[in-house]
Amino acid sequence: MKILVCIAQAPDTTAKISFTDNNTKFNKEGVTYIINPYDEWYALVKALELKESGKATEVHLVSVGTNSAEAVMRKALALGGDQAFRINAESEDTFEIAAQIADFAKDKGYDLILTGKESIDYNNASVGAAIASALDYNYVGFATALDMEGDSVKLNREIEGGEETDTAILPLVVSCQKGMSEPRIPNMRGIMAARTKPLTVVEPSAASALTEIESYEMPPAKTGVKMFSIDQMDELVAALHNEAKVI
Amino acid sequence: MSVLVFIDHTQGSFKKKAFEAVNYAAETAQKIGGTVTVVALGNISNEELTGLGQYGAKQVLHVADARLDNFCAKAYAKAIVAAAQKLDAKVIIGSYNISGKSVAGMVAMQLKAGLVSGAIDYPKTDNGFVVKKTVFSGKAFANIKVNSDIKVITLVPNTFELKKGTDMATVESLDVSFTDADFGVKVISVNKDSGDVPLAEAELVVSGGRGLKGPENWGIIEDLAGALGAALACSRPVADSHWRPHHEHVGQTGGTIRPNLYIAVGISGAIQHLAGVNSSKTIVVINKDPEAPFFKAADYGVLGDAFEIVPKLTEAVKKFKAGQ
Numbered sequence: 001m002k003i004l005v006c007i008a009q010a011p012d013t014t015a016k017i018s019f020t021d022n023n024t025k026f027n028k029e030g031v032t033y034i035i036n037p038y039d040e041w042y043a044l045v046k047a048l049e050l051k052e053s054g055k056a057t058e059v060h061l062v063s064v065g066t067n068s069a070e071a072v073m074r075k076a077l078a079l080g081g082d083q084a085f086r087i088n089a090e091s092e093d094t095f096e097i098a099a100q101i102a103d104f105a106k107d108k109g110y111d112l113i114l115t116g117k118e119s120i121d122y123n124n125a126s127v128g129a130a131i132a133s134a135l136d137y138n139y140v141g142f143a144t145a146l147d148m149e150g151d152s153v154k155l156n157r158e159i160e161g162g163e164e165t166d167t168a169i170l171p172l173v174v175s176c177q178k179g180m181s182e183p184r185i186p187n188m189r190g191i192m193a194a195r196t197k198p199l200t201v202v203e204p205s206a207a208s209a210l211t212e213i214e215s216y217e218m219p220p221a222k223t224g225v226k227m228f229s230i231d232q233m234d235e236l237v238a239a240l241h242n243e244a245k246v247i
Numbered sequence: 248m249s250v251l252v253f254i255d256h257t258q259g260s261f262k263k264k265a266f267e268a269v270n271y272a273a274e275t276a277q278k279i280g281g282t283v284t285v286v287a288l289g290n291i292s293n294e295e296l297t298g299l300g301q302y303g304a305k306q307v308l309h310v311a312d313a314r315l316d317n318f319c320a321k322a323y324a325k326a327i328v329a330a331a332q333k334l335d336a337k338v339i340i341g342s343y344n345i346s347g348k349s350v351a352g353m354v355a356m357q358l359k360a361g362l363v364s365g366a367i368d369y370p371k372t373d374n375g376f377v378v379k380k381t382v383f384s385g386k387a388f389a390n391i392k393v394n395s396d397i398k399v400i401t402l403v404p405n406t407f408e409l410k411k412g413t414d415m416a417t418v419e420s421l422d423v424s425f426t427d428a429d430f431g432v433k434v435i436s437v438n439k440d441s442g443d444v445p446l447a448e449a450e451l452v453v454s455g456g457r458g459l460k461g462p463e464n465w466g467i468i469e470d471l472a473g474a475l476g477a478a479l480a481c482s483r484p485v486a487d488s489h490w491r492p493h494h495e496h497v498g499q500t501g502g503t504i505r506p507n508l509y510i511a512v513g514i515s516g517a518i519q520h521l522a523g524v525n526s527s528k529t530i531v532v533i534n535k536d537p538e539a540p541f542f543k544a545a546d547y548g549v550l551g552d553a554f555e556i557v558p559k560l561t562e563a564v565k566k567f568k569a570g571q
Contacts, residue, residue, distance in 0.1 A: 129352030
């Protein structure tokens with residue numbers, strides 16, 4: 001079985017968020033980029049587990065990004081994966097990213113394509129589903145467990161108020177959620193090996209964005225916390241009822 | 248001109264987020280000049296369907312195929328696309344919940360539609376079609392301009408106030424020709440969480456962190472939640488230490504929730520935790536550390552020992568409820 005893992009880069013979770021160019025662009029100054037956690041901890045690690053247990057023969061990585069994305073891709077290769085592909089484009093649009101990956105993947109015989117459940121910067125949670133549609137693959141979103149059962153795939157997926165167990169037929173796209181696997185730390189050997197693993201740059205297809213970010217806004221500052229002492233619980237409940245109107 | 252809205256149901260009945268999506272579609276239809284059609288899939292009573300008129304739906308297209316009683320993204324997307332094409336719908340609305348997120352990307356790809364996933368405001372149409380959503384896990388907002396002919400929007404539940412009228416919708420049957428290939432994912436079993444209120448839909452949430460020192464101390468959290476009718480949540484270290492089940496974990500790499508009230512007990516409020524809860528309407532922080540960063544994000548705070556404060560708060564809540 002041949003697996004493709006879709007990797008996105010995202011700002012570190014502690015990054016201070018600010019905007020430039022009259023609030024039309026994200027300010028990358030001083031921002032450390034990491035592998036999108038859901039892609040790293042769940043999609044990539046699950047792919048590696050499947051290879052390690054002999055259920056997959058090859059694990060490839062793909063990312064849509066410019067040159068600046070290569071450092072993050074090498075970090076991903078340090079965890080594992082046979083080779084990586086960088087589609088030379090930059091986009092925040094679901095359709096464009098998915099179409100680029102689908103155009104790349106369509107003649108390469110991937111049985112299983114894994115993504116994280118969403119990226120922590122744009123939170124659209126839709127690239128995996130869009131790739132599945134473009135390739136006419138089956139799709140399961142928010143999967144918390146995955147294993148092969150003969151030729152079929154057995155999965156758990158998150159549902160409102162619980163979990164569902166599904167069986168799916170390949171070829172399949174899966175978006176991966178917490179529970180899928182345990183995060184790994186790359187070792188020295190992996191980091192060294194990543195330097196020479198193939199990272200091929202692929203020119204983008206004609207697919208282009210259908211949305212654009214017109215502007216950004218910062219949320220209004222909080223007006224300041226109203227403190228209550230331990231003897232004022234009746235007053236706190238009254239505030240929640242009369243002022244905040246939440247109970 | 249139709250605005251199509253896709254809503255899912257839980258065993259034949261619709262929940263609040265479904266009505267919110269219909270409301271949102273009705274507001275949008277008013278702006279662009281059109282009417283609202285709902286596409287509903289699977290086994291749902293006629294009464295439930297006509298009742299959608301109360302939230303602004305003019306018509307419901309019902310795909311009653313029994314195979315749709317279990318969720319399957321590919322089949323659901325096919326049905327929604329069929330409805331959209333039948334109506335020549337230019338805007339398609341869904342909920343930013345698990346099933347909505349699982350089909351929105353498919354529908355957008357098939358219809359070559361721009362997608363705004365996680366809208367928190369109605370579309371603005373004075374200069375193109377622009378929809379606001381949260382980005383960077385709730386730390387900022389982005390105004391997304393959709394340039395394609397067809398547009399797909401999913402809205403965050405519990406963002407807009409629900410409006411209910413008295414009209415009834417008409418119901419029409421829609422036949423979609425499915426093949427076996429559309430049902431490549433089949434449900435084997437469903438495992439519902441124990442606990443009364445599912446976290447993702449809860450309007451009231453009580454959450455515990457490391458400050459509670461151990462799983463054996465969760466009684467005070469459960470009592471407060473019980474008194475409020477709230478769902479339970481927790482911080483990441485609590486879930487990672489297996490003090491609480493992982494579905495309770497809220498934060499950047501856990502669940503993102505948007506309740507009306509979030510009470511955080513013994514949680515310091517690291518950025519990663521805030522990312523999961525900062526869209527809550529009201530945040531109450533109970534912590535003994537005056538330097539806890541969570542106080543900066545809170546609306547109300549109580550400084551002191553949670554083991555003394557929380558039972559007193561529970562008492563006050565019970566007293567209030569009894570007096571209602």
